Amino acid sequence: MGCGIIKSSYECAACILRQVKEVIDLSCSDEKLKFELMSDCINIMAKDFRDSQPNGLATVVNQYVKEKTGCEDPYSKQKEVSSEIALSLMPKVKEILKADDGLETYVKAAIVGNILDFGAYDVNTDFKALITNNLNENLSINDIEEFENALNSHDEVLYLVDNAGEIVFDRLLIEKMKEYDVNVVVAVISSPIVNDACMKEAVDAGLDELAYIITMGCDSGGIVEEMFSDDFRKVFDESRFIVSKGMANYEGLTEMDLDGKDVFSLLCSKCSPISRNLAIEVGSFVLKKL
Structure with a gap:
Protein backbone atom coordinates (compact mmCIF):
# COMPACT_ATOMS: atom_id res chain seq x y z
CA MET A 1 0.00 0.00 0.00
CA GLY A 70 4.61 29.27 -28.12
CA CYS A 71 7.88 28.05 -26.63
CA GLU A 72 7.62 24.29 -27.05
CA ASP A 73 10.74 23.23 -25.16
CA PRO A 74 12.16 25.96 -22.86
CA TYR A 75 14.44 23.48 -21.08
CA SER A 76 16.04 22.10 -24.24
CA LYS A 77 19.50 23.36 -23.29
CA GLN A 78 19.12 22.13 -19.70
CA LYS A 79 18.13 18.68 -20.96
CA GLU A 80 21.27 18.52 -23.09
CA VAL A 81 23.37 19.56 -20.09
CA SER A 82 21.64 16.92 -17.96
CA SER A 83 22.60 14.20 -20.42
CA GLU A 84 26.18 15.45 -20.53
CA ILE A 85 26.38 15.39 -16.72
CA ALA A 86 24.92 11.90 -16.57
CA LEU A 87 27.33 10.53 -19.18
CA SER A 88 30.31 12.17 -17.45
CA LEU A 89 29.42 10.33 -14.23
CA MET A 90 29.04 6.91 -15.84
CA PRO A 91 32.66 5.81 -15.20
CA LYS A 92 32.23 6.40 -11.44
CA VAL A 93 28.84 4.71 -11.39
CA LYS A 94 30.13 1.70 -13.32
CA GLU A 95 33.03 1.33 -10.87
CA ILE A 96 30.48 1.03 -8.07
CA LEU A 97 28.45 -1.50 -10.07
CA LYS A 98 31.58 -3.50 -10.87
CA ALA A 99 32.39 -3.75 -7.16
CA ASP A 100 28.82 -4.86 -6.33
CA ASP A 101 26.59 -6.00 -9.17
CA GLY A 102 23.59 -6.83 -6.99
CA LEU A 103 20.12 -5.63 -7.91
CA GLU A 104 20.02 -3.14 -5.03
CA THR A 105 23.14 -1.38 -6.30
CA TYR A 106 21.50 -0.88 -9.69
CA VAL A 107 18.36 0.45 -8.00
CA LYS A 108 20.45 2.98 -6.09
CA ALA A 109 22.21 3.99 -9.30
CA ALA A 110 18.84 4.67 -10.93
CA ILE A 111 17.66 6.67 -7.93
CA VAL A 112 20.77 8.86 -7.74
CA GLY A 113 19.93 9.94 -11.29
CA ASN A 114 16.61 11.28 -9.99
CA ILE A 115 18.58 14.18 -8.50
CA LEU A 116 18.80 15.61 -12.05
CA ASP A 117 15.56 17.53 -11.67
CA PHE A 118 15.05 21.15 -12.72
CA GLY A 119 11.50 20.98 -11.38
CA ALA A 120 12.78 20.55 -7.83
CA TYR A 121 16.02 22.51 -8.15
CA ASP A 122 16.88 25.65 -10.13
CA VAL A 123 18.98 26.00 -13.26
CA ASN A 124 22.08 27.04 -11.31
CA THR A 125 22.27 23.86 -9.22
CA ASP A 126 25.61 22.02 -9.31
CA PHE A 127 24.07 18.67 -10.21
CA LYS A 128 27.37 16.96 -10.84
CA ALA A 129 28.59 17.66 -7.30
CA LEU A 130 25.19 16.81 -5.81
CA ILE A 131 25.08 13.42 -7.54
CA THR A 132 28.72 12.65 -6.81
CA ASN A 133 28.15 13.31 -3.10
CA ASN A 134 25.23 10.86 -3.08
CA LEU A 135 26.64 7.97 -5.13
CA ASN A 136 26.92 5.75 -2.06
CA GLU A 137 23.65 6.78 -0.40
CA ASN A 138 21.68 3.91 1.17
CA LEU A 139 17.96 3.32 0.76
CA SER A 140 15.84 4.80 3.56
CA ILE A 141 12.89 2.71 2.37
CA ASN A 142 14.09 -0.57 0.94
CA ASP A 143 11.56 -3.01 -0.53
CA ILE A 144 14.24 -4.81 -2.54
CA GLU A 145 12.97 -8.32 -1.70
CA GLU A 146 9.49 -7.48 -2.97
CA PHE A 147 11.02 -5.87 -6.05
CA GLU A 148 13.09 -8.93 -6.87
CA ASN A 149 10.07 -11.17 -6.28
CA ALA A 150 8.12 -9.10 -8.80
CA LEU A 151 10.94 -9.42 -11.34
CA ASN A 152 10.80 -13.19 -10.88
CA SER A 153 7.00 -13.28 -11.09
CA HIS A 154 6.21 -11.19 -14.16
CA ASP A 155 7.23 -11.37 -17.81
CA GLU A 156 6.70 -7.65 -18.56
CA VAL A 157 7.19 -4.35 -16.75
CA LEU A 158 5.94 -0.84 -17.53
CA TYR A 159 8.74 1.61 -16.66
CA LEU A 160 7.63 5.21 -16.11
CA VAL A 161 10.67 7.43 -16.64
CA ASP A 162 11.08 10.91 -15.22
CA ASN A 163 13.80 13.37 -16.26
CA ALA A 164 16.19 13.78 -19.16
CA GLY A 165 19.71 12.87 -18.10
CA GLU A 166 18.27 10.65 -15.40
CA ILE A 167 17.31 8.12 -18.04
CA VAL A 168 21.00 7.44 -18.66
CA PHE A 169 21.01 5.96 -15.15
CA ASP A 170 17.69 4.20 -15.83
CA ARG A 171 19.34 2.37 -18.70
CA LEU A 172 21.65 0.63 -16.23
CA LEU A 173 18.74 -0.64 -14.13
CA ILE A 174 16.77 -1.70 -17.20
CA GLU A 175 19.75 -3.75 -18.39
CA LYS A 176 19.85 -5.43 -14.98
CA MET A 177 16.11 -6.06 -14.95
CA LYS A 178 16.30 -7.79 -18.30
CA GLU A 179 18.54 -10.43 -16.71
CA TYR A 180 15.29 -11.60 -15.05
CA ASP A 181 13.77 -12.30 -18.49
CA VAL A 182 11.22 -9.49 -18.38
CA ASN A 183 10.20 -7.43 -21.37
CA VAL A 184 10.42 -3.72 -20.63
CA VAL A 185 8.00 -1.09 -21.91
CA VAL A 186 9.21 2.47 -21.26
CA ALA A 187 6.65 5.27 -21.06
CA VAL A 188 7.61 8.88 -21.83
CA ILE A 189 5.58 12.06 -22.16
CA SER A 190 4.45 13.03 -25.66
CA SER A 191 5.80 16.59 -25.78
CA PRO A 192 8.12 18.65 -23.56
CA ILE A 193 7.35 19.88 -20.08
CA VAL A 194 10.17 21.18 -17.82
CA ASN A 195 13.08 18.73 -18.24
CA ASP A 196 11.04 15.52 -18.37
CA ALA A 197 12.18 12.91 -20.86
CA CYS A 198 10.41 12.65 -24.21
CA MET A 199 10.90 10.14 -27.02
CA LYS A 200 14.00 11.98 -28.30
CA GLU A 201 15.81 11.79 -24.98
CA ALA A 202 14.86 8.14 -24.51
CA VAL A 203 16.20 7.20 -27.95
CA ASP A 204 19.33 9.32 -27.46
CA ALA A 205 19.98 7.37 -24.23
CA GLY A 206 19.63 4.10 -26.12
CA LEU A 207 16.54 2.88 -24.29
CA ASP A 208 15.07 1.75 -27.60
CA GLU A 209 17.85 -0.86 -27.75
CA LEU A 210 16.53 -2.44 -24.55
CA ALA A 211 12.83 -1.66 -24.43
CA TYR A 212 9.73 -0.80 -26.41
CA ILE A 213 9.05 2.93 -25.95
CA ILE A 214 5.53 4.37 -25.84
CA THR A 215 4.13 7.80 -25.00
CA MET A 216 1.48 8.72 -22.46
CA GLY A 217 -0.29 10.84 -25.07
CA CYS A 218 0.12 14.02 -23.02
CA ASP A 219 2.66 16.52 -21.72
CA SER A 220 1.97 16.06 -18.02
CA GLY A 221 4.63 16.37 -15.33
CA GLY A 222 4.38 12.84 -14.00
CA ILE A 223 1.27 10.69 -14.05
CA VAL A 224 -1.96 12.68 -14.40
CA GLU A 225 -4.62 10.06 -15.02
CA GLU A 226 -7.21 12.27 -16.68
CA MET A 227 -4.65 13.31 -19.31
CA PHE A 228 -3.81 9.78 -20.50
CA SER A 229 -4.42 8.94 -24.12
CA ASP A 230 -6.77 6.01 -24.70
CA ASP A 231 -3.87 3.92 -25.96
CA PHE A 232 -1.75 4.55 -22.89
CA ARG A 233 -4.68 4.01 -20.54
CA LYS A 234 -5.12 0.54 -22.01
CA VAL A 235 -1.43 -0.25 -21.51
CA PHE A 236 -1.48 1.08 -17.96
CA ASP A 237 -4.66 -0.75 -17.02
CA GLU A 238 -3.32 -4.03 -18.36
CA SER A 239 0.11 -3.70 -16.74
CA ARG A 240 0.51 -5.85 -13.63
CA PHE A 241 4.07 -4.72 -12.84
CA ILE A 242 5.03 -1.03 -12.89
CA VAL A 243 8.27 0.74 -12.01
CA SER A 244 7.82 4.48 -11.42
CA LYS A 245 10.62 7.04 -11.24
CA GLY A 246 10.49 10.33 -9.38
CA MET A 247 8.29 12.39 -7.11
CA ALA A 248 5.76 13.61 -9.69
CA ASN A 249 4.93 10.08 -10.77
CA TYR A 250 4.67 9.06 -7.12
CA GLU A 251 2.25 11.93 -6.45
CA GLY A 252 0.09 10.92 -9.40
CA LEU A 253 0.08 7.23 -8.54
CA THR A 254 -1.21 7.92 -5.01
CA GLU A 255 -4.43 9.16 -6.67
CA MET A 256 -4.99 5.93 -8.58
CA ASP A 257 -6.48 2.52 -7.90
CA LEU A 258 -3.49 0.18 -8.04
CA ASP A 259 -5.19 -2.93 -6.68
CA GLY A 260 -3.81 -6.12 -8.22
CA LYS A 261 -0.67 -4.43 -9.52
CA ASP A 262 2.91 -4.68 -8.31
CA VAL A 263 3.93 -1.01 -8.35
CA PHE A 264 7.31 0.23 -7.15
CA SER A 265 8.31 3.86 -6.71
CA LEU A 266 12.00 4.77 -7.03
CA LEU A 267 12.84 8.33 -6.04
CA CYS A 268 15.05 10.76 -4.22
CA SER A 269 12.83 12.79 -1.90
CA LYS A 270 13.62 16.42 -2.66
CA CYS A 271 10.88 18.24 -0.75
CA SER A 272 9.28 18.32 2.67
CA PRO A 273 5.73 17.27 1.64
CA ILE A 274 6.93 14.05 -0.01
CA SER A 275 9.32 13.39 2.87
CA ARG A 276 6.52 13.82 5.42
CA ASN A 277 4.26 11.54 3.41
CA LEU A 278 6.91 8.82 3.43
CA ALA A 279 8.17 9.58 6.98
CA ILE A 280 11.75 10.11 5.81
CA GLU A 281 14.31 12.91 5.72
CA VAL A 282 14.63 15.24 2.73
CA GLY A 283 17.30 13.84 0.41
CA SER A 284 16.47 10.21 1.20
CA PHE A 285 16.51 7.42 -1.40
CA VAL A 286 13.37 5.32 -1.70
CA LEU A 287 12.43 1.96 -3.22
CA LYS A 288 8.84 1.51 -2.10
CA LYS A 289 6.13 -0.95 -3.05
CA LEU A 290 2.86 0.97 -3.31
Missing part, protein backbone atom coordinates in the same frame (compact mmCIF):
# COMPACT_ATOMS: atom_id res chain seq x y z
CA GLY A 2 1.05 3.62 -0.49
CA CYS A 3 1.19 6.27 2.23
CA GLY A 4 -2.06 8.05 1.36
CA ILE A 5 -3.13 10.39 -1.42
CA ILE A 6 -0.82 13.38 -1.78
CA LYS A 7 -2.55 16.76 -1.94
CA SER A 8 -0.85 20.13 -2.22
CA SER A 9 0.55 21.50 1.03
CA TYR A 10 1.19 25.19 1.67
CA GLU A 11 4.83 24.72 0.58
CA CYS A 12 3.80 23.49 -2.86
CA ALA A 13 2.60 26.96 -3.91
CA ALA A 14 6.02 28.53 -3.43
CA CYS A 15 7.73 25.62 -5.19
CA ILE A 16 5.41 25.71 -8.21
CA LEU A 17 5.66 29.49 -8.52
CA ARG A 18 9.47 29.34 -8.39
CA GLN A 19 9.39 26.83 -11.21
CA VAL A 20 6.82 28.91 -13.12
CA LYS A 21 9.10 31.96 -12.90
CA GLU A 22 11.94 29.89 -14.29
CA VAL A 23 9.95 28.52 -17.21
CA ILE A 24 8.64 32.03 -18.00
CA ASP A 25 12.19 33.40 -18.01
CA LEU A 26 13.31 30.60 -20.31
CA SER A 27 10.30 30.99 -22.61
CA CYS A 28 10.22 34.71 -23.36
CA SER A 29 12.00 38.04 -22.86
CA ASP A 30 9.03 40.43 -23.01
CA GLU A 31 8.68 41.89 -19.49
CA LYS A 32 5.02 42.81 -20.00
CA LEU A 33 4.19 39.28 -21.12
CA LYS A 34 6.14 37.85 -18.20
CA PHE A 35 4.04 39.88 -15.76
CA GLU A 36 0.79 38.82 -17.44
CA LEU A 37 1.82 35.17 -17.44
CA MET A 38 2.76 35.20 -13.77
CA SER A 39 -0.46 37.01 -12.87
CA ASP A 40 -2.50 34.45 -14.81
CA CYS A 41 -0.66 31.51 -13.24
CA ILE A 42 -1.24 32.94 -9.75
CA ASN A 43 -4.95 33.20 -10.54
CA ILE A 44 -5.07 29.64 -11.89
CA MET A 45 -3.36 28.35 -8.77
CA ALA A 46 -5.52 30.41 -6.41
CA LYS A 47 -8.65 28.97 -7.99
CA ASP A 48 -7.56 25.32 -7.80
CA PHE A 49 -4.95 25.20 -5.02
CA ARG A 50 -7.01 24.10 -2.01
CA ASP A 51 -7.92 20.64 -3.32
CA SER A 52 -5.16 20.23 -5.89
CA GLN A 53 -2.63 17.51 -6.48
CA PRO A 54 0.89 19.01 -6.78
CA ASN A 55 2.06 17.57 -10.07
CA GLY A 56 -1.35 18.05 -11.67
CA LEU A 57 -1.42 21.74 -10.73
CA ALA A 58 2.19 22.25 -11.85
CA THR A 59 1.30 20.62 -15.17
CA VAL A 60 -1.62 22.98 -15.76
CA VAL A 61 0.40 26.17 -15.25
CA ASN A 62 3.33 24.86 -17.31
CA GLN A 63 0.97 23.98 -20.14
CA TYR A 64 -0.53 27.47 -19.90
CA VAL A 65 2.87 29.16 -20.24
CA LYS A 66 3.74 26.94 -23.19
CA GLU A 67 0.46 27.76 -24.93
CA LYS A 68 0.79 31.52 -24.41
CA THR A 69 4.48 31.85 -25.35
Whole structure:
Protein backbone atom coordinates (compact mmCIF):
# COMPACT_ATOMS: atom_id res chain seq x y z
CA MET A 1 0.00 0.00 0.00
CA GLY A 2 1.05 3.62 -0.49
CA CYS A 3 1.19 6.27 2.23
CA GLY A 4 -2.06 8.05 1.36
CA ILE A 5 -3.13 10.39 -1.42
CA ILE A 6 -0.82 13.38 -1.78
CA LYS A 7 -2.55 16.76 -1.94
CA SER A 8 -0.85 20.13 -2.22
CA SER A 9 0.55 21.50 1.03
CA TYR A 10 1.19 25.19 1.67
CA GLU A 11 4.83 24.72 0.58
CA CYS A 12 3.80 23.49 -2.86
CA ALA A 13 2.60 26.96 -3.91
CA ALA A 14 6.02 28.53 -3.43
CA CYS A 15 7.73 25.62 -5.19
CA ILE A 16 5.41 25.71 -8.21
CA LEU A 17 5.66 29.49 -8.52
CA ARG A 18 9.47 29.34 -8.39
CA GLN A 19 9.39 26.83 -11.21
CA VAL A 20 6.82 28.91 -13.12
CA LYS A 21 9.10 31.96 -12.90
CA GLU A 22 11.94 29.89 -14.29
CA VAL A 23 9.95 28.52 -17.21
CA ILE A 24 8.64 32.03 -18.00
CA ASP A 25 12.19 33.40 -18.01
CA LEU A 26 13.31 30.60 -20.31
CA SER A 27 10.30 30.99 -22.61
CA CYS A 28 10.22 34.71 -23.36
CA SER A 29 12.00 38.04 -22.86
CA ASP A 30 9.03 40.43 -23.01
CA GLU A 31 8.68 41.89 -19.49
CA LYS A 32 5.02 42.81 -20.00
CA LEU A 33 4.19 39.28 -21.12
CA LYS A 34 6.14 37.85 -18.20
CA PHE A 35 4.04 39.88 -15.76
CA GLU A 36 0.79 38.82 -17.44
CA LEU A 37 1.82 35.17 -17.44
CA MET A 38 2.76 35.20 -13.77
CA SER A 39 -0.46 37.01 -12.87
CA ASP A 40 -2.50 34.45 -14.81
CA CYS A 41 -0.66 31.51 -13.24
CA ILE A 42 -1.24 32.94 -9.75
CA ASN A 43 -4.95 33.20 -10.54
CA ILE A 44 -5.07 29.64 -11.89
CA MET A 45 -3.36 28.35 -8.77
CA ALA A 46 -5.52 30.41 -6.41
CA LYS A 47 -8.65 28.97 -7.99
CA ASP A 48 -7.56 25.32 -7.80
CA PHE A 49 -4.95 25.20 -5.02
CA ARG A 50 -7.01 24.10 -2.01
CA ASP A 51 -7.92 20.64 -3.32
CA SER A 52 -5.16 20.23 -5.89
CA GLN A 53 -2.63 17.51 -6.48
CA PRO A 54 0.89 19.01 -6.78
CA ASN A 55 2.06 17.57 -10.07
CA GLY A 56 -1.35 18.05 -11.67
CA LEU A 57 -1.42 21.74 -10.73
CA ALA A 58 2.19 22.25 -11.85
CA THR A 59 1.30 20.62 -15.17
CA VAL A 60 -1.62 22.98 -15.76
CA VAL A 61 0.40 26.17 -15.25
CA ASN A 62 3.33 24.86 -17.31
CA GLN A 63 0.97 23.98 -20.14
CA TYR A 64 -0.53 27.47 -19.90
CA VAL A 65 2.87 29.16 -20.24
CA LYS A 66 3.74 26.94 -23.19
CA GLU A 67 0.46 27.76 -24.93
CA LYS A 68 0.79 31.52 -24.41
CA THR A 69 4.48 31.85 -25.35
CA GLY A 70 4.61 29.27 -28.12
CA CYS A 71 7.88 28.05 -26.63
CA GLU A 72 7.62 24.29 -27.05
CA ASP A 73 10.74 23.23 -25.16
CA PRO A 74 12.16 25.96 -22.86
CA TYR A 75 14.44 23.48 -21.08
CA SER A 76 16.04 22.10 -24.24
CA LYS A 77 19.50 23.36 -23.29
CA GLN A 78 19.12 22.13 -19.70
CA LYS A 79 18.13 18.68 -20.96
CA GLU A 80 21.27 18.52 -23.09
CA VAL A 81 23.37 19.56 -20.09
CA SER A 82 21.64 16.92 -17.96
CA SER A 83 22.60 14.20 -20.42
CA GLU A 84 26.18 15.45 -20.53
CA ILE A 85 26.38 15.39 -16.72
CA ALA A 86 24.92 11.90 -16.57
CA LEU A 87 27.33 10.53 -19.18
CA SER A 88 30.31 12.17 -17.45
CA LEU A 89 29.42 10.33 -14.23
CA MET A 90 29.04 6.91 -15.84
CA PRO A 91 32.66 5.81 -15.20
CA LYS A 92 32.23 6.40 -11.44
CA VAL A 93 28.84 4.71 -11.39
CA LYS A 94 30.13 1.70 -13.32
CA GLU A 95 33.03 1.33 -10.87
CA ILE A 96 30.48 1.03 -8.07
CA LEU A 97 28.45 -1.50 -10.07
CA LYS A 98 31.58 -3.50 -10.87
CA ALA A 99 32.39 -3.75 -7.16
CA ASP A 100 28.82 -4.86 -6.33
CA ASP A 101 26.59 -6.00 -9.17
CA GLY A 102 23.59 -6.83 -6.99
CA LEU A 103 20.12 -5.63 -7.91
CA GLU A 104 20.02 -3.14 -5.03
CA THR A 105 23.14 -1.38 -6.30
CA TYR A 106 21.50 -0.88 -9.69
CA VAL A 107 18.36 0.45 -8.00
CA LYS A 108 20.45 2.98 -6.09
CA ALA A 109 22.21 3.99 -9.30
CA ALA A 110 18.84 4.67 -10.93
CA ILE A 111 17.66 6.67 -7.93
CA VAL A 112 20.77 8.86 -7.74
CA GLY A 113 19.93 9.94 -11.29
CA ASN A 114 16.61 11.28 -9.99
CA ILE A 115 18.58 14.18 -8.50
CA LEU A 116 18.80 15.61 -12.05
CA ASP A 117 15.56 17.53 -11.67
CA PHE A 118 15.05 21.15 -12.72
CA GLY A 119 11.50 20.98 -11.38
CA ALA A 120 12.78 20.55 -7.83
CA TYR A 121 16.02 22.51 -8.15
CA ASP A 122 16.88 25.65 -10.13
CA VAL A 123 18.98 26.00 -13.26
CA ASN A 124 22.08 27.04 -11.31
CA THR A 125 22.27 23.86 -9.22
CA ASP A 126 25.61 22.02 -9.31
CA PHE A 127 24.07 18.67 -10.21
CA LYS A 128 27.37 16.96 -10.84
CA ALA A 129 28.59 17.66 -7.30
CA LEU A 130 25.19 16.81 -5.81
CA ILE A 131 25.08 13.42 -7.54
CA THR A 132 28.72 12.65 -6.81
CA ASN A 133 28.15 13.31 -3.10
CA ASN A 134 25.23 10.86 -3.08
CA LEU A 135 26.64 7.97 -5.13
CA ASN A 136 26.92 5.75 -2.06
CA GLU A 137 23.65 6.78 -0.40
CA ASN A 138 21.68 3.91 1.17
CA LEU A 139 17.96 3.32 0.76
CA SER A 140 15.84 4.80 3.56
CA ILE A 141 12.89 2.71 2.37
CA ASN A 142 14.09 -0.57 0.94
CA ASP A 143 11.56 -3.01 -0.53
CA ILE A 144 14.24 -4.81 -2.54
CA GLU A 145 12.97 -8.32 -1.70
CA GLU A 146 9.49 -7.48 -2.97
CA PHE A 147 11.02 -5.87 -6.05
CA GLU A 148 13.09 -8.93 -6.87
CA ASN A 149 10.07 -11.17 -6.28
CA ALA A 150 8.12 -9.10 -8.80
CA LEU A 151 10.94 -9.42 -11.34
CA ASN A 152 10.80 -13.19 -10.88
CA SER A 153 7.00 -13.28 -11.09
CA HIS A 154 6.21 -11.19 -14.16
CA ASP A 155 7.23 -11.37 -17.81
CA GLU A 156 6.70 -7.65 -18.56
CA VAL A 157 7.19 -4.35 -16.75
CA LEU A 158 5.94 -0.84 -17.53
CA TYR A 159 8.74 1.61 -16.66
CA LEU A 160 7.63 5.21 -16.11
CA VAL A 161 10.67 7.43 -16.64
CA ASP A 162 11.08 10.91 -15.22
CA ASN A 163 13.80 13.37 -16.26
CA ALA A 164 16.19 13.78 -19.16
CA GLY A 165 19.71 12.87 -18.10
CA GLU A 166 18.27 10.65 -15.40
CA ILE A 167 17.31 8.12 -18.04
CA VAL A 168 21.00 7.44 -18.66
CA PHE A 169 21.01 5.96 -15.15
CA ASP A 170 17.69 4.20 -15.83
CA ARG A 171 19.34 2.37 -18.70
CA LEU A 172 21.65 0.63 -16.23
CA LEU A 173 18.74 -0.64 -14.13
CA ILE A 174 16.77 -1.70 -17.20
CA GLU A 175 19.75 -3.75 -18.39
CA LYS A 176 19.85 -5.43 -14.98
CA MET A 177 16.11 -6.06 -14.95
CA LYS A 178 16.30 -7.79 -18.30
CA GLU A 179 18.54 -10.43 -16.71
CA TYR A 180 15.29 -11.60 -15.05
CA ASP A 181 13.77 -12.30 -18.49
CA VAL A 182 11.22 -9.49 -18.38
CA ASN A 183 10.20 -7.43 -21.37
CA VAL A 184 10.42 -3.72 -20.63
CA VAL A 185 8.00 -1.09 -21.91
CA VAL A 186 9.21 2.47 -21.26
CA ALA A 187 6.65 5.27 -21.06
CA VAL A 188 7.61 8.88 -21.83
CA ILE A 189 5.58 12.06 -22.16
CA SER A 190 4.45 13.03 -25.66
CA SER A 191 5.80 16.59 -25.78
CA PRO A 192 8.12 18.65 -23.56
CA ILE A 193 7.35 19.88 -20.08
CA VAL A 194 10.17 21.18 -17.82
CA ASN A 195 13.08 18.73 -18.24
CA ASP A 196 11.04 15.52 -18.37
CA ALA A 197 12.18 12.91 -20.86
CA CYS A 198 10.41 12.65 -24.21
CA MET A 199 10.90 10.14 -27.02
CA LYS A 200 14.00 11.98 -28.30
CA GLU A 201 15.81 11.79 -24.98
CA ALA A 202 14.86 8.14 -24.51
CA VAL A 203 16.20 7.20 -27.95
CA ASP A 204 19.33 9.32 -27.46
CA ALA A 205 19.98 7.37 -24.23
CA GLY A 206 19.63 4.10 -26.12
CA LEU A 207 16.54 2.88 -24.29
CA ASP A 208 15.07 1.75 -27.60
CA GLU A 209 17.85 -0.86 -27.75
CA LEU A 210 16.53 -2.44 -24.55
CA ALA A 211 12.83 -1.66 -24.43
CA TYR A 212 9.73 -0.80 -26.41
CA ILE A 213 9.05 2.93 -25.95
CA ILE A 214 5.53 4.37 -25.84
CA THR A 215 4.13 7.80 -25.00
CA MET A 216 1.48 8.72 -22.46
CA GLY A 217 -0.29 10.84 -25.07
CA CYS A 218 0.12 14.02 -23.02
CA ASP A 219 2.66 16.52 -21.72
CA SER A 220 1.97 16.06 -18.02
CA GLY A 221 4.63 16.37 -15.33
CA GLY A 222 4.38 12.84 -14.00
CA ILE A 223 1.27 10.69 -14.05
CA VAL A 224 -1.96 12.68 -14.40
CA GLU A 225 -4.62 10.06 -15.02
CA GLU A 226 -7.21 12.27 -16.68
CA MET A 227 -4.65 13.31 -19.31
CA PHE A 228 -3.81 9.78 -20.50
CA SER A 229 -4.42 8.94 -24.12
CA ASP A 230 -6.77 6.01 -24.70
CA ASP A 231 -3.87 3.92 -25.96
CA PHE A 232 -1.75 4.55 -22.89
CA ARG A 233 -4.68 4.01 -20.54
CA LYS A 234 -5.12 0.54 -22.01
CA VAL A 235 -1.43 -0.25 -21.51
CA PHE A 236 -1.48 1.08 -17.96
CA ASP A 237 -4.66 -0.75 -17.02
CA GLU A 238 -3.32 -4.03 -18.36
CA SER A 239 0.11 -3.70 -16.74
CA ARG A 240 0.51 -5.85 -13.63
CA PHE A 241 4.07 -4.72 -12.84
CA ILE A 242 5.03 -1.03 -12.89
CA VAL A 243 8.27 0.74 -12.01
CA SER A 244 7.82 4.48 -11.42
CA LYS A 245 10.62 7.04 -11.24
CA GLY A 246 10.49 10.33 -9.38
CA MET A 247 8.29 12.39 -7.11
CA ALA A 248 5.76 13.61 -9.69
CA ASN A 249 4.93 10.08 -10.77
CA TYR A 250 4.67 9.06 -7.12
CA GLU A 251 2.25 11.93 -6.45
CA GLY A 252 0.09 10.92 -9.40
CA LEU A 253 0.08 7.23 -8.54
CA THR A 254 -1.21 7.92 -5.01
CA GLU A 255 -4.43 9.16 -6.67
CA MET A 256 -4.99 5.93 -8.58
CA ASP A 257 -6.48 2.52 -7.90
CA LEU A 258 -3.49 0.18 -8.04
CA ASP A 259 -5.19 -2.93 -6.68
CA GLY A 260 -3.81 -6.12 -8.22
CA LYS A 261 -0.67 -4.43 -9.52
CA ASP A 262 2.91 -4.68 -8.31
CA VAL A 263 3.93 -1.01 -8.35
CA PHE A 264 7.31 0.23 -7.15
CA SER A 265 8.31 3.86 -6.71
CA LEU A 266 12.00 4.77 -7.03
CA LEU A 267 12.84 8.33 -6.04
CA CYS A 268 15.05 10.76 -4.22
CA SER A 269 12.83 12.79 -1.90
CA LYS A 270 13.62 16.42 -2.66
CA CYS A 271 10.88 18.24 -0.75
CA SER A 272 9.28 18.32 2.67
CA PRO A 273 5.73 17.27 1.64
CA ILE A 274 6.93 14.05 -0.01
CA SER A 275 9.32 13.39 2.87
CA ARG A 276 6.52 13.82 5.42
CA ASN A 277 4.26 11.54 3.41
CA LEU A 278 6.91 8.82 3.43
CA ALA A 279 8.17 9.58 6.98
CA ILE A 280 11.75 10.11 5.81
CA GLU A 281 14.31 12.91 5.72
CA VAL A 282 14.63 15.24 2.73
CA GLY A 283 17.30 13.84 0.41
CA SER A 284 16.47 10.21 1.20
CA PHE A 285 16.51 7.42 -1.40
CA VAL A 286 13.37 5.32 -1.70
CA LEU A 287 12.43 1.96 -3.22
CA LYS A 288 8.84 1.51 -2.10
CA LYS A 289 6.13 -0.95 -3.05
CA LEU A 290 2.86 0.97 -3.31
